[in-house]
Amino acid sequence: MSVQYAAISWNRQKKVYDITFLCLLVLYLGTFVGVGAWRNPRETAETLLIRALGTAAFLLLNVVLCIGPLARLDSRFLPLLYNRRHLGVTTFLLGVAHGGFALFQFHALGNVNPLVSLLISNPRYGSVADFPFQALGFFALIILFLMAATSHDFWLRNLSAPVWKRLHMMVYIAYGLLVMHITLGALQSEPSPILSGSLMLAVATVVSLHLAATFREKRIDCAKRKALDDGFVEICAIDRIPEKCATIVSLAGERVAVFRYDGKVSAISNVCQHQNGPLGEGRVIDGCVTCPWHGYQYRPESGAAPPPFKEKIPTFRVKVVGQAVLVHPLPNAPGTYVEPAALEPGKEHT
Template sequence: MSLQYTAVGWNRQKRLYDTVLGCCAAGYLLVFTGVSAALHPSATLETLLIRGLGTLALLMLHVILCIGPLCRLDPRFLPLLYNRRHLGVSMFVTALAHGVFSLVQFHALGDVPPLVSLFVSNTRYDSLAQFPFQALGAVALGILFLMAATSHDFWLRNLSAPVWKRLHMAVYLAYALLIGHVVLGALQSEPSLLLSGFLAAGMALVVGLHLAAGFQERRIDAARGAAQAHGFVDVCDIKAIPEKRARIVSLAGERVAVFRHDGRVSAVSNVCQHQNGPLGEGRIIDGCITCPWHGYQYLPETGASPPPFTEKVPVFRTQVIGDRVLVHPQPLPGGGRSCDART
């Protein structure tokens, strides 16, 4: 472990993110406790902190669960993924503080150890009205602990991606347990229209975004399947092609340069007509694919050299479905109509 372990690198962006997140969490707790103290003067500070930390953790969990489907629905949300693990660990720490305060306030003054008391003080699992909701929260907190403890890339590498993914998919089980914890606990002991509305809206948002992302991916999969049935070949992810540069792929024994430029994807033969230079190692300059050997240029849409030059390279039809680039392996003579696809 000592040879492979790499400490978390807090770059400037992450430090700024954590600072803003910490300030927002502190501000939320200050506002929550202040407003709650004004509305419920008899409530103790411990009670206010328990409620504030619990609602804050639940709010953060809803945000975490919305990030994934939002990124699948619109790539502009992808920057949110960069710090999602930091948000997840922060959410766990908040939930842990809520759990510790609750454990001390409700289970620390008896003869039985607090953790044991939490599970044995109420065993009415057969009663909906008196269900031991605290046990649901404790189990959910245990799941969140496992996720927070394995959030580093060290565990992703050593557990393997499939195992790590299955472990972190348990967040949905934790979410269901926490919903039960709130519904059977806070909403039964002290019904609140505000909390009920927040919970209903949050669940609807999470479920709605996941369904919308699922339907979109299903539609993309169907379109990709139809394209492949017509001979198109899935060659790469759109993000694997640098802007105004190419990714070289092999199709039907021929090397093809797939360029991304100005919201379009074009595919041309990788062989320059001058001295067989590798076009895919060049880049697009002034709107033209420029050979890295001698500077010969070709329009990416048609494969023809700009006038007055007459050189042409074969082009290939392209499609972009979701974030995947598909290319038809049958070349078309250069100089014809545009064969590129919009991203």
């Protein structure tokens, strides 16, 4: 949350995250080049570096793609999500280094524009065996560039969260292009069972985690709820909501987070204004609902971020009858104060 943009909002956790990640990355690149030079002494340093950077970028992209569904399936993975954009930008930088070295080595030494050479030097686009796989990597890199270039919050705000999210969903197109880039390129020139097995395992992991997370969320979205005469909808028994936490239900075409805190119950839209993060998977900290993705905060009774911040989300009327929590599905304007329902068994509170 900020009222003025900063280049990078580092804090202690993010610094530890980034330093750990950079150490692992340097270790991987060094190991790959070292082992490669030892096993294939005839390989040039440039070739080994190109492969090390390319495999690191693809491996990292797989990690980035797995973090989202893992965090949705198990909240213990949420700390990985907190700084995922740095991993994404690093994926692009590794990819551009891989592509840049490859472009220089294979296309920059003639009298044709290197990018034109990349696209036309092998025109066998109709062949599987000789497909010009480098073009696939080039188009994947364009997508990764657009994502890395728009990773700052300025873009989230100025493109709006849904447009920004749609743009960043193009990562799956880039992933598909890169899988084909590797399959048609590296696997054809070096048909190694370890390489093909690793690639299949990576793709299977990404796909299965996404399917598992989707099926889990479908259960929430497809649950049928009947409205009572006053329009309120019964959500659950109060003891199903842990203190300072929420239960998530789907109402009015979107998810609603119903929070229990300090003997009260409030309902707000589940969609964080920042990156559409799932507020209902967060907790009430210092009196504010805190988004589990990037820590954006909202007052549970008004859906407004504490001053000086300006974010606001819709709120819902809520009441507790006996042990049952009921929510009215018509959302109030973002930032509208709604009196929380007090928890007094046997009495109706609105």
